[in-house]
Amino acid sequence: MTRITATYDIETPSGLAHAAAVLAGEQSTGTFVRLASETDELRDRSGARVENITQTATAKTPSLPSRKTGDTYERGLVTVSWPMGNFGTSLPTLMSTLAGNLFELAELSAIRLVDVDLPEQFAHDHPGPQFGVEGTRAFMGGHKGPLIGTIIKPSIGFTPDETADLVKTLVTAGIDFIKDDELQANGPDCPFEDRLNAVMRVINDHAERTGKRVLYAVNITDEIDQMWRNLDAMDRVGATCAMVCVNSVGLTGLRAVRSRSKALIHGHRAGWGLFSRSPDIGVDFGVMQKLWRLAGVDHLHVNGLANKFTESDDVVARAARSVQQPISKHGGPAHTAMPVYSSGQTIWQVDPARQLLGNDDFIYCAGGGIMSHPSGVADGVNSLRAAAEAARLDIPLEEFATPNSPLRKAIETFKKPNITLSDF
Structure with a gap:
C-alpha cells in the first residue's frame, strides 16, 4: 500500500525509540492505553510505522518546557509513515496528521516537522497553480x-x-x-x-x-x-x-x-x-x-x-x-x-x-x-x-x-x- 512519509527532529527524555512509538501511535491508531478494539489487524492496516531513527545529540536540559523530565535528553531524526487509507489525499486531514497533537506530547521536549514525502496521487488529485x-x-x-x-x-x-x-x-x-x-x-x-x-x-x-x-x-x-x-x-x-x-x-x-x-x-x-x-x-x-x-x-x-x-x-x-x-x-x-x-x-x-x-x-x-x-x-x-x-x-x-x-x-x-x- 502507498504510504506518506514524514521526518521529524525530536528531543525526548524517554528515549528516541519510545518517543517515536508514542508519536506514531498518537497520530494513528493508538492512545494512552491499549484498547481491546485496537487489534493487530487494525494496527497493521491503519497504524503509523516508525521507519527510521537517527540519534544526533544529547543534552542535560530540555529545549522546551516539558512535564516529563529526565537526566538525559536524546535528540534525533525520526521518520514515520502512514497508509494513505487513513486520509486519502485530503490536505486538511493530512495537516492534522502531520502536525496535530504530536506537538503536545509530554514525551517530547522538542519537535519540528522537517520533511514530507508525498505520493504521486497528491499531485494528480489537487489542482495546483492555475497559471x-x-x-x-x-x-x-x-x-x-x-x-x-x-x-x-x-x-x-x-x-x-x-x-x-x-x-x-x-x-x-x-x-x-x-x-x-x-x-x-x-x-x-x-x-x-x-x-x-x-x-x-x-x-x-x-x-x-x-x-x-x-x-x-x-x-x-x-x-x-x-x-x-x-x-x-x-x-x-x-x-x-x-x-x-x-x-x-x-x-x-x-x-x-x-x-x-x-x-x-x-x-x-x-x-x-x-x-x-x-x-x-x-x-x-x-x-x-x-x-x-x-x-x-x-x-x-x-x-x-x-x-x-x-x-x-x-x-x-x-x-x-x-x-x-x-x-x-x-x-x-x-x-x-x-x-x-x-x-x-x-x-x-x-x-x-x-x-x-x-x-x-x-x-x-x-x-x-x-x-x-x-x-x-x-x-x-x-x-x-x-x-x-x-x-x-x-x-x-x-x-x-x-x-x-x-x-x-x-x-x-x-x-x-x-x-x-x-x-x-
Whole structure:
C-alpha cells in the first residue's frame, strides 16, 4: 500500500525509540492505553510505522518546557509513515496528521516537522497553480525577465484615492508588479472594492496608453464568501492577481479561492515566523510550500537574501528553490510556482537571487530599494532592471553600471550586504 512519509527532529527524555512509538501511535491508531478494539489487524492496516531513527545529540536540559523530565535528553531524526487509507489525499486531514497533537506530547521536549514525502496521487488529485510562471507572463503580455515589484507603503493608512495616486507614480516609473500589504484588506478606512476600483482605473488607463499591463496583487484575504465576492469584483474591472494570506485563510480557504478564481493567486506567508523561527518546534517551509502549491498558489513569498528578518541566507535559498521543484519525486504534475523575494532588497541581492535559482522566473519586490533611490522612483525601478540584466549576462554590477546611470547611483547609495550561501 502507498504510504506518506514524514521526518521529524525530536528531543525526548524517554528515549528516541519510545518517543517515536508514542508519536506514531498518537497520530494513528493508538492512545494512552491499549484498547481491546485496537487489534493487530487494525494496527497493521491503519497504524503509523516508525521507519527510521537517527540519534544526533544529547543534552542535560530540555529545549522546551516539558512535564516529563529526565537526566538525559536524546535528540534525533525520526521518520514515520502512514497508509494513505487513513486520509486519502485530503490536505486538511493530512495537516492534522502531520502536525496535530504530536506537538503536545509530554514525551517530547522538542519537535519540528522537517520533511514530507508525498505520493504521486497528491499531485494528480489537487489542482495546483492555475497559471504559474507562463500564465503570469501571459497576463503581462509576454513579460521577459524577473518581475520588478514593490509593496504599497505605508502599509496601512492610505485611502483608496491615495493608494491609486501612489500606484500612478509606480506604473509611470515602469514597475512590473505592485502588491497590497498583508495588513491592508477590507477595513472601513480603505474598503476593498473602493481601493480595487481606484487602482484598476490607473492600471487600465496605463495599459491602454502604453500597452504595458502591470500586475496588481490586491489583498482579498477574508471569510470565504467575502473572498469569492472580492474575486467577482476583480473580474468586473479586469484585475488579474489576487493576494491571499495563506496562514490566515488556511488550506481550505486557499483551495476555495482556487476553485473560483480567474486570476493569479499570490500567496503571502504572513505569520510564518510562528511556525519556523524556533529550531525546537514548528514546521519547515519545505513542507508547507508543497501543501500551499497543491491548494493553488501561483506565487509564494520566500523572504529575501540579506533580509531584515531572522532567516539565514541558506534558509531563504532552500525556500526559493523548493517552490520550483516538483511536488512529488515519484511523478505527477510538478505544480511549480513563482518564488517572491522581499524584505530589505536592493540592487545587490538580484544576482545571487537569480544564481541560486538558475533562471529569471521570480518576482523581486523592493520598497526602499526603489523609493529611496536618490534620483526618484523611476530610476529606482530602472536600477533594479539593470541589475537583473547584469545578472543575466553574468557581469558584476560595478562593471555593468555606466557613469551617472540609475544603477551607478544605486551602487553609491545602498550599502552592499554580506550574503552567505554555504549550501549553494
